[in-house]
Amino acid sequence: MVHMKSCVHCDEIAISALFNEDDVEKLQAFCCYGCLTVYNIIHQKGLESYYDIKKQSGLYKRRSPVEIKSSQFQFLDDPEFLAEYSYLSSYGEKTMEFYLEGIHCLACLWLIEKLPEFLSTVISSKLDLERSVATVVLKENGKFSEVGREFNNLGYRPHPLRKNQDAASLKVKEERLALIRIGVAGAAAGNIMIYAVSLYGGAEDTFAQLFNSLTVAFAVPVFTFSAFPFYQNAWNALKNKTLSIDIPISLALIVGGVMGVYNLANGIPENYFDSLTTLVFLLLMSRYFLQKIQEKGLSAQDLHFFYQSESVLKADELNPSEFKEIHPKYIKVNDLLKIRPGEFIPADGLVITGSSNLNNSLLTGESLPVKVSVGQKVFSGTQNIDHDLVIKAEKTQEETRLGSILKNVENGWAHRSHIVDLTSKVSKYFTLAVFVLSIILFVYLYQAGDTKFALEQAITLLIVTCPCALALATPLTFTRALSKASEQGIIIKSDEVIEKMAKIKNIFLDKTGTITHGKLQITDFRVLQEPIVRIEDVIFNLEKNSQHPVAIALREYVKPANCRTFIVADHLEILGKGVSGTIENNFYEINRDGVFENSIKIATFLIEDTVRSDSKKALKDIHQHGINVQVLSGDNSAAVVKIAAAINLPTSNALSNLSPEEKSQLIKSTPFSMMVGDGANDAIALTSADVGVAVLGAMDISLRAADVYLTTPGLAPVEKLITLSEETMKVIHRNLVLSLAYNSLSVTAAFMGLINPLVAAIIMPLSSLTVLISTVVGTKKLRSLWKS
Amino acid sequence: MEVIVVLLPLALLLGAFFIFAFIWSARKGQYDDLETPRFRMLLDDQKISKSTPTSIKDGK
Numbered sequence: 001m002v003h004m005k006s007c008v009h010c011d012e013i014a015i016s017a018l019f020n021e022d023d024v025e026k027l028q029a030f031c032c033y034g035c036l037t038v039y040n041i042i043h044q045k046g047l048e049s050y051y052d053i054k055k056q057s058g059l060y061k062r063r064s065p066v067e068i069k070s071s072q073f074q075f076l077d078d079p080e081f082l083a084e085y086s087y088l089s090s091y092g093e094k095t096m097e098f099y100l101e102g103i104h105c106l107a108c109l110w111l112i113e114k115l116p117e118f119l120s121t122v123i124s125s126k127l128d129l130e131r132s133v134a135t136v137v138l139k140e141n142g143k144f145s146e147v148g149r150e151f152n153n154l155g156y157r158p159h160p161l162r163k164n165q166d167a168a169s170l171k172v173k174e175e176r177l178a179l180i181r182i183g184v185a186g187a188a189a190g191n192i193m194i195y196a197v198s199l200y201g202g203a204e205d206t207f208a209q210l211f212n213s214l215t216v217a218f219a220v221p222v223f224t225f226s227a228f229p230f231y232q233n234a235w236n237a238l239k240n241k242t243l244s245i246d247i248p249i250s251l252a253l254i255v256g257g258v259m260g261v262y263n264l265a266n267g268i269p270e271n272y273f274d275s276l277t278t279l280v281f282l283l284l285m286s287r288y289f290l291q292k293i294q295e296k297g298l299s300a301q302d303l304h305f306f307y308q309s310e311s312v313l314k315a316d317e318l319n320p321s322e323f324k325e326i327h328p329k330y331i332k333v334n335d336l337l338k339i340r341p342g343e344f345i346p347a348d349g350l351v352i353t354g355s356s357n358l359n360n361s362l363l364t365g366e367s368l369p370v371k372v373s374v375g376q377k378v379f380s381g382t383q384n385i386d387h388d389l390v391i392k393a394e395k396t397q398e399e400t401r402l403g404s405i406l407k408n409v410e411n412g413w414a415h416r417s418h419i420v421d422l423t424s425k426v427s428k429y430f431t432l433a434v435f436v437l438s439i440i441l442f443v444y445l446y447q448a449g450d451t452k453f454a455l456e457q458a459i460t461l462l463i464v465t466c467p468c469a470l471a472l473a474t475p476l477t478f479t480r481a482l483s484k485a486s487e488q489g490i491i492i493k494s495d496e497v498i499e500k501m502a503k504i505k506n507i508f509l510d511k512t513g514t515i516t517h518g519k520l521q522i523t524d525f526r527v528l529q530e531p532i533v534r535i536e537d538v539i540f541n542l543e544k545n546s547q548h549p550v551a552i553a554l555r556e557y558v559k560p561a562n563c564r565t566f567i568v569a570d571h572l573e574i575l576g577k578g579v580s581g582t583i584e585n586n587f588y589e590i591n592r593d594g595v596f597e598n599s600i601k602i603a604t605f606l607i608e609d610t611v612r613s614d615s616k617k618a619l620k621d622i623h624q625h626g627i628n629v630q631v632l633s634g635d636n637s638a639a640v641v642k643i644a645a646a647i648n649l650p651t652s653n654a655l656s657n658l659s660p661e662e663k664s665q666l667i668k669s670t671p672f673s674m675m676v677g678d679g680a681n682d683a684i685a686l687t688s689a690d691v692g693v694a695v696l697g698a699m700d701i702s703l704r705a706a707d708v709y710l711t712t713p714g715l716a717p718v719e720k721l722i723t724l725s726e727e728t729m730k731v732i733h734r735n736l737v738l739s740l741a742y743n744s745l746s747v748t749a750a751f752m753g754l755i756n757p758l759v760a761a762i763i764m765p766l767s768s769l770t771v772l773i774s775t776v777v778g779t780k781k782l783r784s785l786w787k788s
Numbered sequence: 789m790e791v792i793v794v795l796l797p798l799a800l801l802l803g804a805f806f807i808f809a810f811i812w813s814a815r816k817g818q819y820d821d822l823e824t825p826r827f828r829m830l831l832d833d834q835k836i837s838k839s840t841p842t843s844i845k846d847g848k
Contacts (some may be wrong), residue, residue, distance in 0.1 A: 106827050107830070109824065109828060128823070128824055129823050130821070130823035172820060176820075180811050180814050184807060187803060187807045190801055191799075194799075209797075214800075605802055771839075
């Protein structure tokens, strides 16, 4: 009967489709009012080409139905807010950046950049698709609240981004400089190769001298400007008495550079500039790619800025019944704030009027809603579920419970132990070995009689044994691993994580939202007596408008698409009790004991936060890696024991009633640990673990605390992550062996006096090529592993 | 081999030209966003049709 159509606006299957009133033939189905509204607005503005463009272009990102929240965005015009969020040009033009929720395809780009055509105060509107950030420039008289409303009406919820002029422009400058360094190195290396080939081909006399001086001329900017980051890293490493692969690289570059210039001055047409400049070019590239892919993950860290940017209603000081929108940043102590259903409470405070259920799960881990009424305390970070509340702010920002957790998280990050990565560790022995070998070679040849030849060969050894292959392969391996991970919806913030992950021995899991769905579901529904009105219809009509989690769970259970609408008389919802009403002259009541018809119990139901279907298998897979799994929860022990049983975990491994600090302590005392969680109550634990993983739907604060963020639900990605790390480290180890083998080969050749620039020009790229192939093959295998 | 007297400076000039062109474009920020421009170029520059608020019905 139900005809399945997909939503015209968002392509989602419309289960109970909505239609425009004048669309009598029901041609265009919509999945929700959000999409319907946006569709009509787009048409009113004459922007219907949006749908043509959308049809022609593949989807850029997965999209979801529009959820329109009513907001007037008045806070965008506050002078105090503008000072912190917008740039002012000398002509009086104002610029603000917005993160837009729901950007997904080419058509969005078209729509956003059409803004100046239907809002006359907008000078330009540019969208960065990758970051979903729109940059809007307004005329002097323009209002950002208008822009905010337009974006919202089009179905893209805007979140203004705080300007961070210094840091942002510094980063842009650095990135451009890095690119120029690569460009210069590449161009110089290419040109040097032309002249080097002529020299190898047997150019003589004047030509040899000319070509040689040209290679030196091209090499100078590479050795000074392009290679500067290597010297800088090497110097910093030496100063801090740490290790870095940049030390032997810098050494080879400096020695090679000096030798080349010395040879030029003495008329010897011989240098290693072709190999060394190519090396600089390739190394800079591989590092650039790694940095780019890490930045992609890091931008998830910026999430915190816009999650905070939901506006909040503040009562006017003179007329407390009037409310205006302000940005939560500007809440002051004793402000009266109105919290609507669905909103997060932005400050710790006291309830002044109203009573409602709060969802504390993100702050404490409790899965059931908690009722609050006048005079009770509420905490920042909890979500209001069903009724309007007015609260008086007592603590704001850093002083709130959430703020103190945030501070702890930041401290945790600052005091995080960094591991010395494997390649750096190896490079210590490596540098030492090369030095010793060079000295032995020098002494050996010196005794044979030729001092000049001895020095030359010793220096050559230093150059050709530069661990370039290794330095090149490691970042590329990590780049491949990180991009493979992000294909699978796993965002890793730094390459260090992979190395740490491969050593993990203990995994700690949060319960709510990680092992379970994090929302209530009906698990056992029993009809005791057939009612007069169909029971599904009773439940649907009574719970139709309630936002209480139990009501939502019941509604989901009865499937609204299959329900008939009845008129409910005396419809009543009593907070903390249940709902009641009269349908067709029968009195129905739903409360925690069940469903009642004319005061006779007709049905019972069990409601709980259920375990995700894939949790059990994922845990079994994780276990096979030889990793110990434990559950840490802030919830009561009965709930935790039940979940542990459902996932086949011994009860001794399931700990309950833990405060965030206790979780953190426990993790700190366990070496090689990983924490998987979502709520603010997990945030400190996430930073305490060697590796912190935030799951889908995690709170902004946990995203900041975590090293890894999963964008697909459930625990299966965690197992993938472990496999990925193990396989990646295998590739790294193999590359290590390969490049050491090449270096032993070149050391042997140097001892036999076989090394000259031509041989180096063959051996050095060849070793790099080998490890590159090894990397590509290794990561390919990884992909097939995941497919199975 | 006298031709090299012409070719060599020419090659060097060409190389230098492209290096400076690259540096200039990088400094101007032409490589800052590598994602969006490839999509933007596919979009036509047509003006929006403001006069058709009734087109909700025709389903095109």
